[in-house]
Amino acid sequence: xxxxxxxxxxxxxxxxxxxxxxxxxxxxxxxxxxxxxxxxxxxxxxxxxxxxxxxxxxxxxxxxxxxxxxxxxxxxxxxxxxxxxxxxxxxxxxxxxxxxxxxxxxxxxxxxxxxxxxxxxxxxxxxxxxxxxxxxxxxxxxxxxxxxxxxxxxxxxxxxxxxxxxxxxxxxxxxxxxxxxxxxxxxxxxxxxxxxxxxxxxxxxxxxxxxxxxxxxxxxxxxxxxxxxxxxxxxxxxxxxxxxxxxxxxxxxxxxxxxxxxxxxxxxxxxxxxx
Numbered sequence: 321x322x323x324x325x326x327x328x329x330x331x332x333x334x335x336x337x338x339x340x341x342x343x344x345x346x347x348x349x350x351x352x353x354x355x356x357x358x359x360x361x362x363x364x365x366x367x368x369x370x371x372x373x374x375x376x377x378x379x380x381x382x383x384x385x386x387x388x389x390x391x392x393x394x395x396x397x398x399x400x401x402x403x404x405x406x407x408x409x410x411x412x413x414x415x416x417x418x419x420x421x422x423x424x425x426x427x428x429x430x431x432x433x434x435x436x437x438x439x440x441x442x443x444x445x446x447x448x449x450x451x452x453x454x455x456x457x458x459x460x461x462x463x464x465x466x467x468x469x470x471x472x473x474x475x476x477x478x479x480x481x482x483x484x485x486x487x488x489x490x491x492x493x494x495x496x497x498x499x500x501x502x503x504x505x506x507x508x509x510x511x512x513x514x515x516x517x518x519x520x521x522x523x524x525x526x527x528x529x530x531x532x533x534x535x536x537x538x539x540x541x542x543x544x545x546x547x548x549x550x551x552x553x554x555x556x557x558x559x560x561x562x563x564x565x566x567x568x569x570x571x572x573x574x575x576x577x578x579x580x581x582x583x584x585x586x587x588x589x590x591x592x593x594x595x
Contacts (some may be wrong), residue, residue: 332502369413427459442475467494506546538568
């Protein structure tokens with residue numbers, strides 16, 4: 321599998337998204353990490369309104385010297401702001417914070433809130449997209465039933481579903497549904513929040529002379545996902561992208577795949593079963 325830091329995936333919206341992204345959750349002072357990532361060759365940053373660091377992400381993009389149009393920036397709307405009018409206001413507020421003319425990807429952060437509020441929020445994001453404020457619309461933490469309600473409402477299929485996804489929590493029914501419908505899967509918590517003591521992962525890392533974090537992100541890429549490893553440390557941000565001089569064999573991928581524990585393997589909130 322030929323992969324590089326510049327590898328992209330074509331979204332159903334017609335735009336290309338860099339596969340590897342930098343997550344900035346719980347990183348209020350994310351400017352050093354973002355600048356290190358962009359200088360090293362990352363071109364994808366994943367933020368959210370709930371993270372309260374959109375302004376810092378925007379500043380980092382400007383200070384990096386990388387042209388705005390070359391950086392794919394994501395944000396998300398959290399359920400207290402759900403609703404048609406409030407979503408439109410939230411989009412404008414995010415643009416003001418970033419100091420951007422548009423956001424590359426705007427996601428519904430989770431399905432928490434109920435069907436009608438979810439659909440109203442999704443319609444508002446599509447309206448903002450039609451107005452040129454967003455390039456691509458997607459969802460996050462959506463289970464199959466949440467994705468199905470969009471289809472049943474006659475609305476266009478989201479381009480992205482961002483879910484917790486790593487060897488211990490592979491969310492196979494959601495992944496299968498998305499792959500069948502051309503929905504790209506973004507993987508958050510790809511580093512299992514630093515739980516690196518699994519003997520299988522350590523064995524594979526030693527075999528390829530890599531650290532466990534690098535094996536986890538490489539596994540995610542080879543599995544067809546868009547991983548979003550996060551770190552506040554510039555050196556670790558760079559190390560997490562040192563993935564392109566090795567490939568995990570099919571035999572070793574199978575060993576890692578066998579670690580799946582379903583939802584019991586989740587290390588985050590993972591609200592894919594919300595009503």
